[in-house]
Amino acid sequence: MTAALTATERWRRTVNFEPVDRPVRFETIGYWKETFARWHREGLPKSIAVEASAVLYFQMDLMAPVCVGDHENPGFWPPLELGVVEETERYRIIRTPAGGTWKEFKDGSSSRPEFLTFAVKNLDDFQKLKARLSPEDEGRYKIWEPFIQMSPGLKVPLYVLCCGLFGFARHLLGFERLMESYFDQPELIHAFGEQWVKLCAGALERVAKRAPIHGVWFWEDMAYRNGSLISPKTFREFMTPYYQKVTKRARELGAFLLMVDTDGWVGQLIPLFLEAGVNFLLPFEVQADNDILAYRRQYGKQLGILGGIDKRALFGSKEEIDAELESKVPAMLASGGYVPSLDHVVPPEVSLENFRYFLKRVREMGEKVANV
Secondary structure, three states, X not given: XXXXXXXXXXXXXXXXXXXXXXXXXXOOOOEOHHHHHHHHHOOOXXXXXXXXXXXXXXXXXXXEEEEOOOOOOOOOOOOOOXXXXXXOOOEEEEEOOOOOEEXXXXXXXXXXXXXXXXXXXXXXXXXXXXXXXXXXXXXXXXOOHHHXXXXXXXXXXXEEEEEOHHHHHHHHHOHHHHHHHHHHOHHHHHHHHHHHHHHHHXXXXXXXXXXXXXEEEEEOOOEEOOEEOOOHHXXXXXXXXXXXXXXXXXXXXXXXXXXXXXXXXXXXXXHHHHHOOOOEEEEOOHHHOOOHHHHHHHHHHHOEEEOOEOHXXXXXXXXXXXXXXXXXXXXXXXXXXXXXXXXXXXOOOOOHHHHHHHHXXXXXXXXXXXXX
């Protein structure tokens, strides 16, 4: 057994399907706030209440992020002014980070808000917002400087989080108008793609001047229970050429992890994202019929996989947890290119005891197949 790898080298070897000292420890992409509330009642220190502190507490592998866009923001900088537009006893209507409005209920529910309006209706609207979707303002990067500096010092991977292109367009137009615009405003969708490339590739270039970059994480969420929200033809026309430009530039700058986060059944999307230059996907929701063992057989070393462990197994007994893990984790780890993780964020049905047991067992399995 050789010396322990750095977090960066462990990720690099995983992406390249090479032997590792142990699997990457990234066993969940997040937690519901109600989950933390439950765990506090079960003994979790109150100071552990967000993902960043939980990563350290549960001894997961660190990564250093630079956020350009995400699940709420297409990438506006400076950020748009937020605020309450209307308020009643039951709900608030809030101006969103994407420039629209949504209604959220005051009971603290984690259900999705009701989207009411969006920032863009046509090309003229978009032209007025393009200045906020530029990579040039240095303020965009200064707030992430501590993480950028952390990466080489602690030898943890530095990645840029971008709102993916479908998510970018959906933020600006809303889902229904986006579906229509592929047909009646194709010039607007292509204008989105061109600006998205400028934003993402330009941000990568500026971050790379500060420290070596290792990955790009694209947030998409562009599938549902039965498949992709758009057809392969639409994907290849409106997404593939723009993705290829960004993934090509990322590789030129040294990035080895090009990862897409999308929910739903991804069987239709995997070959499309591979064509677009992506090499890792997550989180492979089991309830959407994603079978990571089948995907591994089909795609081999073309596709890195993070996730695919049914979170619902953690609702029950330790025997149920063991059965879920044993059915997938040893075979996936033996095949390489796999990061053991739940198939989405941890819901409040999971007890702290069961989550700790899950971590213990999945890490024990990882130690057995470590083969550096």
